[in-house]
Amino acid sequence: MFTTENLILRGFQDNDLGEILALRNDPLVQRTQTFSAIAPAPSSKYKEYMKTFAEGSALWFSLVHKESLNFIGFCCINLLEAKNRDARLGITIASEFWGKGYGTEATRFTVNHAFRYFGLQRISLDVTEGNARARAVYAKLGFKVEGIKRRGNWVDGHWEDIIYMGVLDDEWTEMYPEH
Numbered sequence: 001m002f003t004t005e006n007l008i009l010r011g012f013q014d015n016d017l018g019e020i021l022a023l024r025n026d027p028l029v030q031r032t033q034t035f036s037a038i039a040p041a042p043s044s045k046y047k048e049y050m051k052t053f054a055e056g057s058a059l060w061f062s063l064v065h066k067e068s069l070n071f072i073g074f075c076c077i078n079l080l081e082a083k084n085r086d087a088r089l090g091i092t093i094a095s096e097f098w099g100k101g102y103g104t105e106a107t108r109f110t111v112n113h114a115f116r117y118f119g120l121q122r123i124s125l126d127v128t129e130g131n132a133r134a135r136a137v138y139a140k141l142g143f144k145v146e147g148i149k150r151r152g153n154w155v156d157g158h159w160e161d162i163i164y165m166g167v168l169d170d171e172w173t174e175m176y177p178e179h
């Protein structure tokens with residue numbers, strides 16, 4: 001278990017699954033998580049899927065708000081091809097906790113931890129064009145745009161590009177030498 005200024009970052013617990021399902025069923029969140037159609041997630045199937053996903057992640061942090069002890073989301077790292085020492089970052093925070101700096105705090109800690117302990121040389125992610133909040137967090141922390149898939153996602157009656165971003169280990173060390 002780790003702590004940052006406002007968060008406790010702990011391992012996955014089965015009783016997180018109800019909260020994770022609630023997150024998925026928030027349309028504001030779901031549209032950022034899938035390129036499929038927006039639809040309510042069926043309880044047992046989705047919980048089973050997320051349990052497998054969480055337990056299979058190289059690094060999974062369930063995010064707990066230090067002051068209230070509420071579960072507020074999760075941040076994870078999933079390995080891509082091992083030989084490339086590349087991994088994918090995922091983060092989700094409940095919408096009532098957006099805009100308070102927690103996304104930046106959790107992402108920074110997770111990326112830092114992944115570079116420090118997992119021997120990665122890059123961390124990758126994709127984000128939709130309309131997800132300005134996530135793009136702001138990634139850009140602020142030093143992720144760079146590496147490519148764009150034009151009209152990659154149909155959402156809410158319009159097309160959005162999918163933006164591929166990444167950060168390299170030496171870039172991270174230069175930005176955050178204390179890591």
Ligand SMILES: CC(C)(COP(=O)(O)OP(=O)(O)OC[C@H]1O[C@@H](n2cnc3c(N)ncnc32)[C@H](O)[C@@H]1OP(=O)(O)O)[C@@H](O)C(=O)NCCC(=O)NCCS
Binds near residue numbers: 128136
């Ligand atoms: C993306 C997410 C993790 C960000 O978490 P958060 O706690 O809201 O982020 P923070 O409060 O740390 O930072 C948000 C930043 O977005 C900026 N922002 C908010 N709305 C914005 C907008 N419309 N346009 C541009 N920037 C915006 C804020 O100003 C802030 O930047 P600042 O600290 O430099 O002022 C969270 O919104 C979330 O979980 N969203 C749903 C899931 C998701 O999108 N995951 C990522 C998929 S790639």
